[in-house]
Amino acid sequence: MMWTRWLALALVAVAWVHAEEELRSKSKICANVFCGAGRECAVTEKGEPTCLCIEQCKPHKRPVCGSNGKTYLNHCELHRDACLTGSKIQVDYDGHCKEKKSVSPSASPVVCYQSNRDELRRRIIQWLEAEIIPDGWFSKGSNYSEILDKYFKNVDNGDSRLDSSELLKFVEQNETAINITTYADQENNKLLRGLCVDALIELSDENADWKLSFQEFLKCLNPTFNPPERKCALEDETYADGAETEVDCNRCVCACGNWVCTAMTCDGKNQKGAQAQTEEEMTRYVQELQKHQGPGQMSSSNPHHFQREQRRRICSKSTERRDLEGDV
Incomplete structure (x- = not known):
């Protein structure tokens, strides 16, 4: 028994000596490392x-x-x-x-999708067709073109062109047509109606003056006219209506062939959410989004959209129209 204890102590001593030698050896080898x-x-x-x-x-x-x-x-x-x-x-x-307060992308901007635009157009046409009066034996009725002419003259300010406010005034004459309620917030729904009216103008505005002549107005609401589907272009790819992307802390949505973005100021330190941007800031923001764009995939931004959207105060709703047009 005693012999076993002495053997154990001897082994411990040997191990300790070996460890000491290893340590000294390591210190020597690693001295200049x-x-x-x-x-x-x-x-x-x-x-x-x-x-x-x-x-x-x-x-x-x-x-x-x-x-x-x-x-x-x-x-x-x-x-x-x-x-x-x-x-x-x-x-x-x-x-x-x-x-750190994370700068997360804001909610999606208020946009008029092609489905919203087409639904509004369908309701307007349905409303106008209901007012058609066939010719009688002793009385003249009203055909579709005559009904459009009557409404056109009723809201026109005298320049024979309907701008967005005049077209909106025309649409608001029918409660069913204007009752588009995609959002829970009624202010957003009101904004949506205005955006869809803009989309209707863009649909048949052949000379790109953001006003509709009577012939353009007639084409826009022609029941046989089938609105083309437009896509958005970005980095040599095309995106369908409703596609989303992010630039810094802003979210952009493809709607009716245009990229529509929120307008958050993203400086990281002093986050100024939902602020209206100056025209210079807006231009810089568009250029930032264009950096992600492949060459030849976008036409230049339409200044009329910028002016019109500033007047509509979409900035106050954290929304800016960004017309990075990429028709395909």
């Missing part, structure tokens, strides 16, 4: 020095915030994590990381 932060020198089986990630840091508490937004117990833990993950992490500042 510099491994850098987060690494330590180790000896290979061949007795050669090599640098490995630190196995364990000393548990002293001196928290630091890394450039990756993560809090570490001390500098050693930060550099060890950088070594283990193979990433570049620097000390941003001493102490725990402060909670």
